[in-house]
Amino acid sequence: MSRIENSDPTPQDDAARAGWLYYVAGMTQDQIAAELGISRQRAQRLVAKAMADGLIHVRLNHRIGACLDLESALRDRFGLGRCRVSPSLGGADPVLSIAPAAAAELERVLRQPDPLTIALGTGRAMRGMVDAITPLEAPQHRLVSLIGNIAPDGSASFFDVIMRVSDKVRAPHYPMLVPVISPTSAERDAFHALAPVRRVADLARAADVVFVGVGQMSDDAPLLADGFVTREELDQMRAAGAVGEVAGWVFDSAGQYLDVGTNTRTGGVRVAQNPDRPAVGIAAGASKAPAIAAALKSGIINGLITDELTARAVLAS
Amino acid sequence: MSRIENSDPTPQDDAARAGWLYYVAGMTQDQIAAELGISRQRAQRLVAKAMADGLIHVRLNHRIGACLDLESALRDRFGLGRCRVSPSLGGADPVLSIAPAAAAELERVLRQPDPLTIALGTGRAMRGMVDAITPLEAPQHRLVSLIGNIAPDGSASFFDVIMRVSDKVRAPHYPMLVPVISPTSAERDAFHALAPVRRVADLARAADVVFVGVGQMSDDAPLLADGFVTREELDQMRAAGAVGEVAGWVFDSAGQYLDVGTNTRTGGVRVAQNPDRPAVGIAAGASKAPAIAAALKSGIINGLITDELTARAVLAS
DNA sequence: CCCTAATGTGAGTAATTGCCCATCAAGCGA
DNA sequence: TCGCTTGATGGGCAATTACTCACATTAGGG
Numbered sequence A, B: 001m002s003r004i005e006n007s008d009p010t011p012q013d014d015a016a017r018a019g020w021l022y023y024v025a026g027m028t029q030d031q032i033a034a035e036l037g038i039s040r041q042r043a044q045r046l047v048a049k050a051m052a053d054g055l056i057h058v059r060l061n062h063r064i065g066a067c068l069d070l071e072s073a074l075r076d077r078f079g080l081g082r083c084r085v086s087p088s089l090g091g092a093d094p095v096l097s098i099a100p101a102a103a104a105e106l107e108r109v110l111r112q113p114d115p116l117t118i119a120l121g122t123g124r125a126m127r128g129m130v131d132a133i134t135p136l137e138a139p140q141h142r143l144v145s146l147i148g149n150i151a152p153d154g155s156a157s158f159f160d161v162i163m164r165v166s167d168k169v170r171a172p173h174y175p176m177l178v179p180v181i182s183p184t185s186a187e188r189d190a191f192h193a194l195a196p197v198r199r200v201a202d203l204a205r206a207a208d209v210v211f212v213g214v215g216q217m218s219d220d221a222p223l224l225a226d227g228f229v230t231r232e233e234l235d236q237m238r239a240a241g242a243v244g245e246v247a248g249w250v251f252d253s254a255g256q257y258l259d260v261g262t263n264t265r266t267g268g269v270r271v272a273q274n275p276d277r278p279a280v281g282i283a284a285g286a287s288k289a290p291a292i293a294a295a296l297k298s299g300i301i302n303g304l305i306t307d308e309l310t311a312r313a314v315l316a317s
Numbered sequence C: 001c002c003c004t005a006a007t008g009t010g011a012g013t014a015a016t017t018g019c020c021c022a023t024c025a026a027g028c029g030a
Numbered sequence D: 001t002c003g004c005t006t007g008a009t010g011g012g013c014a015a016t017t018a019c020t021c022a023c024a025t026t027a028g029g030g
Helices: A011-024 A029-036 A040-052 A064-078 A094-110 A124-132 A157-169 A185-193 A195-205 A231-239 A286-298 A308-316 B011-024 B029-036 B040-052 B064-078 B094-110 B124-132 B157-169 B185-193 B195-205 B231-239 B286-298 B308-316
Strands: A056-060 A083-086 A117-120 A142-150 A173-179 A209-212 A242-246 A249-252 A279-282 A303-307 B056-060 B083-086 B117-120 B142-150 B173-179 B209-213 B242-246 B249-252 B279-282 B303-307
Touching: A011 A029, A011 A040, A011 B056, A011 B094, A029 A040, A056 B011, A064 A083, A064 A286, A064 A308, A083 A094, A083 A308, A094 A117, A094 A124, A094 A209, A094 A279, A094 A303, A094 B011, A117 A157, A124 A157, A124 A209, A124 A279, A142 A157, A142 A195, A157 A173, A173 A185, A173 A195, A185 A195, A231 A242, A242 A286, A249 A286, A279 A286, A286 A303, A286 A308, A303 A308, B011 B029, B011 B040, B029 B040, B064 B083, B064 B286, B064 B308, B083 B094, B083 B308, B094 B117, B094 B124, B094 B209, B094 B279, B094 B303, B117 B157, B124 B157, B124 B209, B124 B279, B142 B157, B142 B195, B157 B173, B173 B185, B173 B195, B185 B195, B231 B242, B242 B286, B249 B286, B279 B286, B286 B303, B286 B308, B303 B308
Parallel strands: A083 A303, A117 A142, A117 A209, A142 A173, A209 A279, A279 A303, B083 B303, B117 B142, B117 B209, B142 B173, B209 B279, B279 B303
Antiparallel strands: A056 B056, A242 A249, B242 B249
C-alpha cells in the first residue's frame, strides 16, 4: 500500500521549493519570498541550503561528440570497461570537470540492488567525486577503505572520503585504521597483525568494485605534497623507475609494482591486477598522464574517468 | 578511426566554457573574464548564451520517495506503462514542473536507434516539454502531428510544437495542414479527401508512440480559451457528459469518445485505445484531474507524466 | 566605392544577491 | 527562576549581475 498523504512541510522541503523556483523557474529571490510568504533573507537562505544539500544538480551538454571519440579510443587502446571523458573547460581545476561524471558512476554502482563491497581510495579527485554525489539510500552495500587513514601527523583527515560517502548513502563503512605509510615495515606489519585491521584488509582485497585516484611521481606528486614521502624518497623511487601510484602503492611505466622505497611500508591494500573486478581510476591533470597510462597498461585500473585534455595526453603517450 | 584533434573554438564552445565556469565551478563573471582574457560584459553574454542555448541543465533531487509512491499507485490503478510524477513546488505553473520529466521521456524515445513514427499533440504542456528537451540528433525518426494546425483565425501558430521538436532533433516532420476544428463536417471531410492530408493522417494513425496533452472541459477549458469552441458548444458537450479532450477529441467520464458537438468537425486524428501502442499524456493542473482519470480509464492514454498534486487528485477521483 | 543593415563590443546603471551583524526566541543547567 | 548558549531571523550594505545604450566592425547590395 502506498503512503499518499500531505505531511507537514519539512525544512528541506521548503529549501527544495525555493531552489526549484530560483534555479528552474528563474524567479528572483524577492518573487520567491512573496510567493512563499517569507522574508527575502529567508528565501536566500533556503536557496543556499538547497544548493548546499546537493538538491540542485547542474549539468552541461556540450562537445559530447569529441569526448565520445576519446572514450572509444581509450577503450580500444587499453581494453577498458567503464570509461568516461568530460569536456575540459576553462583553466579551472580539472578535478571539478570530472567530479560529476565520477559521481554518476559511483551512483550507478550504488543503485545496484544486490549488496556489493565497494573499495575506495583517497585523494583530491575522490574528494571531488564525493562532494558531487547525490544523497541516496544504499544501505545494502559496504564501503571499505583501501588506504590507511592515519596521516603522518597522527590526524585522521584522510578518513573523510569514505566517511562522507557513507554519510550520504547510509552504507556501513570500514576505514583502515593504519598509517598511510609507516616509518618501518615492522611497524606496518604490526598493524596488519591486529585482527580488526586484517578483517578490513581482507574485505578490501575481496571488494567487488574499486574506485581510486591515480597519483603522479613528478615534482607535484600528491605523496610529496601531503607529506607522506620526502623528496629524497621520491627521487630514489623515480630513479628506480616509478611513474605513478595508486592507493599509495608505487609502480613503474609498465604498471608493475616496485619493491623499493615506501612500497615496503605502505599501510593499505594493493589494488590487484584483476580484469574481472572493475577498478575505476578517477584522475585528471596533464602531469598524471604517464601514471594513468601505466596503470591502464597493466590493468591496475580497468576503467577511467578523466577529462578531455588528460585523455588526449594519455593517448599520446 | 576516431577524430581526436583540437579544432578552433566554436562560438558556442566559448559559451560552454563560460557557462561551466559560472554554474559548475561557481566563479564570478569577473573571474571568468580574467580567466578567458575577455571583458566582463562578454563573459556575461557568454553565460547568458550558454543558458539560452540549453547547454546548462538544472535538475532537482527531492521527494523522490513520495513521487515514486504516487507513480506506483497510478500504475497499479490504471495499468500504466510509463508513469512519472514530478514534485509540485511553489505556486508556479505546474506545466513547468512536469516539463523536464516530459522532455526526458521524449528524449528516451528519440534515443532509440530504430526508426519510429512519433505522433505529437499540442497544448501548453507539450510546448513546455519541447522547450525543455536537449537538442540531440535523431534523424531516423518521423514526427507527425495528430491535430490540425490551422487556428480559427487562419494562422498556423499550432504548427510550432512539432516544428520546434523537429528543429531540435533534426527529424523530418509531418504537420497536419487542416483546421483544428472545421466549421462543418463537410469541410472537414473535404480536407481529409486530399491525398497529402490523408497520407499524414494515415501516418499518425500508424504511429509507434504518441505524446499528447489532456484538456479539461471545465470553464477553463483550453478549447474555449483558444477559441476553438464557443461557450454554447462547450455547455452542450458538457451536458452530453464530456469531461475531457485529447487532441481536440472530446470524451466522457468513462473515456469514451462522444458523437456530439465539435467531435463531428475535429480535423485531427483520434488517439485510438490501443494498449500495445504507448500513448503518453503530459498534463498537470488540478482542474484536469477528471479528464486525465477518464482518459486513463479507457486507455486513450496508457502513460502519464504529471505533477504531485494532480497525481493525488487523479487518484482521489 | 559608398551606403546600410546586422552583428558584436564596451561603458554605465539599475536590479539583484550574498553576507555581516544586531536582535530575539528557545533550550538547558545551576 | 535566572543566566547562558545556541540557532534562527530580518535589516542594511557591499558585491555581483542584468540590462540599456552608443559605437565599431563587417558583409552585402546598389
